Amino acid sequence: MSHTAHIPSHRKPRRSASKVALRAGVAGGVLSTIAVAGAAGPANAEPVTETIEMPTLTSGLAGTVAQSAEATQRVAFNLELNAEENAAATKAAQAAKKARAEAERRAEAKEKAEAAARAKAAEAAARASRTAERTTLATASGSSDSGSGTVAGTAKKATTQATGSAASVIAFAQAQLGDAYVMGSTGPNAWDCSGLVQAAYRQIGVDLPRVSGDQSTAGTQVSLSNLQPGDILYWGGAGSAYHTAIYVGGGEFIGAQNPSSGVVQKSLDWDPPSGAVRVL
Template sequence: MSPNALIPSHRKPRRPSASSRALRAGVTGGFLTLAVTGATVPANAAEKPVSETQEMPTITTALATSAARSADTAEQVAFNYERQALQDSAFSQAAKAAEKHKSEAVKKAKAAAKKKAEEARKAEEAAQARASRSSERSTLSAPSSSTATGSTATLVSFLKAQLGKAYVLGSTGPSSYDCSGLTQAAFNQIGIDLPRVSQDQSTQGTQVGLDNLQVGDILYWGSAGSAYHVGVYVGGGNFIGAQNSSTGIVERPLDYDMPTGAVRVL
């Protein structure tokens, strides 16, 4: 038997080390609970593990609500900035488009005004050219007052010399005439060549009113271009013409057989 068999041991029981403890954490009932459980239990301890608890308040509902509101506010601010940026961009684009449209409208208006002014200028030049040509023709064709007076006198003198001669259809003188044959022969005396028939003679020269007659105007009966009879106004309200086979060449007042119209070739 060993001499040390009955000698009790004097070594003290070992305490559990810090490294043998386990840390457990949990949230229960709105509080943070820390539990430290020993791996071994002293001899004088109870059978169940010893728990050391310490309660700490968690983040309150007010703080959570405030944080949520702050996040919403930040998100709203960001959204407002983005919306404002989009609006500014849209306004800028609209302003540029409006400026472009305005510029195009101004260009079109200027082009239209320029075109209108050019058309007016051309029309004025054309009118001036026509007036100039008309004036030149009048200057070249119109006889002087003395010449006209002389031509009229010659014309009337010839017509009066034919009074009493016979009317013969288709005759052009010198012993007999029809109505258009007499007027053609009379104007040949002063160098004016008239067409042969009444219809054509009624469209010569310029149409004049019966209230504005001058000596030498050709009178016609019927309508211009289809007249059936002609004579010559000799002044004093009278005309001379080859009327018909019964009367021959006579001088009569206008109201004897009022003409339809008159033309002026002098």
């Protein structure tokens, strides 16, 4: 027995002769039928020329496309219009906000200016009232007892003794009576001792140093027994003084003393100075 006897063959199985004959007969019959039908038909038959028209969709599609394009343009236009309206509204809101802020700023500035004007007017009225009271008191005291040696009497006497630049210095100092004492202040409503002295002399064109120690050596040293109105009094050593004031005559001086008393006019006996300098 061959060793390949059990291996199946891979070739196509051959068709049987009967199947081939059957298929040939069927094909021949079909061809014969067609031939017979052709022979049986009219000899002069015309070819079929009828054309079947397909429905035309082009015009409808074009209309739909046109409508779609128009709708798209309309949407785009509406979007652009809305964007412009929103931008205009935002710009108007910003302008209104800026205008409101500016109006508020101006109103606040006006209110501050009015408040400052009212305060200044009140201060001027208070100062005028103090000056009137001092004038009335000085006049009354001078009429009743011109030689009594009271503060009012000596103030009146000092005013009459001072002349020229000294009188202007003293008048300025007397106008500040009642003002507050604040360390480091130079007016117009609060002073320290050297700030008041400097301001009184500055308004007649004399530029004094700012601090007491320097003011105590700014002029010619004079004896306390030979004082004249307008002399600068100092407390402490010359060059190291800690306090200064203005001699107004009649044994009186005006100075910004301390926070509790402010600017006052006092007798030399109330607080005897250490020395004096003359600059006029």
